[in-house]
Amino acid sequence: MPATYSKDKPTGLPDFNNTEKAYAHLSSGELRRALVLFQTVGNAKLVGVGKILMQWALALRIPIGWAIRPTIYSHFCGGETIEGCETQVNKLYASGVQTILDYSAEGKETEDELESTFDSILEAIKATDQDPHHAFGVFKVSGIAPTLVLELVSEGKTLTNEQREAWQRVRTRVAALCAEAARIKTPVFIDAEESWLQPAIDLLAEEQMLLHNRTLALVFTTVQLYRHDRLAYLKALTEKAQSSGFRLGVKLVRGAYMEKERLRATRIGVPSPIQPDKQATDRDYDAALDWCVEHIDSVSLCAGSHNEASSLLLCSKMKEAGLAVGDDRIWFAQLLGMSDPISFNLAAAGYNVAKYVPYGPIRETIPYLIRRAEENTSVAGQSSRELELIRTEFKRRSKAIKSQRV
DSSP states (O other): OOTTSOOSOOSSOOOTTOHHHHTTTSOHHHHHHHHHHHHHHTOHHHHHHHHHHHHHHHHHTOOOHHHHIIIIIHHHOOBSSTGGGHHHHHHHHHTTOEEEEEEOOOOOOSHHHHHHHHHHHHHHHHTTTTOTTEEEEEEOGGGSSOHHHHHHHHHTOOOOHHHHHHHHHHHHHHHHHHHHHHHTTOOEEEOOOOTTTHHHHHHHHHHHHHHHOSSSOOEEEEEETTBTTHHHHHHHHHHHHHHHTOOEEEEEEOOSOHHHHHHHHHHHTOOOOBOSSHHHHHHHHHHHHHHHHHTTTTEEEEEEOOOHHHHHHHHHHHHHTTOOTTOTTEEEEEETTSOHHHHHHHHHTTOOEEEEEEESOHHHHHHHHHHHHHHHHHSTTHHHHHHHHHHHHHHHHHHHHHHHHO
16 A cells, blocks of 8 residues: 555544545546446446347357447456556556456356466466555456356265366365465455355365465455355354464455346245345345454454445444554455445545456456446446436536636
8 A cells, every 4th residue: 555545543434425536546538438337337228238239249259349448348347468457557556546456257167268267367366476556366266167066066966076076176276376375475355156156165265264364364255245144154254263273354245146146046946045135235244344343353354345334334343443544454345447436535544445457358358347237237326326426526627627717
């Protein structure tokens, strides 16, 4: 974190309505692009049509980079390569926000594809070595594992010889990524995924935390609080870490697969793992923040949230506990292109903040981009809040220009 940002104990809470700080890193042209983009993703019908067109283009191998690159891709992704992300990474760092390089190619299943994805993730982790621009590494286990194998392991099913060999390759890849992150002292997030894959991912994450988190939290698991059983899991895992002698690293998120989870539960006739409503998710998320701060001597926390209320709650809990704003056991994280008023106002107040910066070939990041568009459409108030603040910043800049002319 740049030295210009205070690490002192908080004297007040950040103001997420400060659009000057929130959008100082954006030119007027970039701000205008963001305005148009959030107007678009706020329209469910347009997003639905766009999703279908992009999926058709992928299936038919129609070139669409020319349309996506200057719009949704440039807003939500850093570039096609690590080197291509440098401009975005430097811009974030200049405002006190660090980076989480996220190789976002998805949908791979063959061993050659999985190995190639592994190589790309390892390259991203190595790129953070001795570089203060970067706060964490990250990977999705499904990017380096056959989903069928993850599902079978999660269900406790007996594996064939071929599947056992595939599972061992997955464990080897996960171990190699975590070992490299530990070697260079860059903490790494293991992302959460669908509930029918998560038990296998939990197993892998717990193995690596036990191995590498003896003094520092260098491997972080991820807990999705839109599942009604995960607050209990967090508490049990904290107790397991304490009794087993490792430091728990945990990233708390609300979750990204809600509609998919509910549809699957209905289709196969099982109870939904998802909370009954948003209020229950918010309740458990905030309770999880409270739990982690209460157990900060044994837990390192990253609050992955675009929710202003939860972010302010964590700031308040830190203040109540007498923790410095720059306490390296607590981080805030948001996605590139989303919730800039949260990210940049927190950073300006001295809190530890990182942005996920997805990268990868345009065609291969389309599933990620579709999820971002759908997320902004489905989350009540998300796109409208972004729009409101972007419009406020436009007015502020226009007023400033007029006053300079007088």
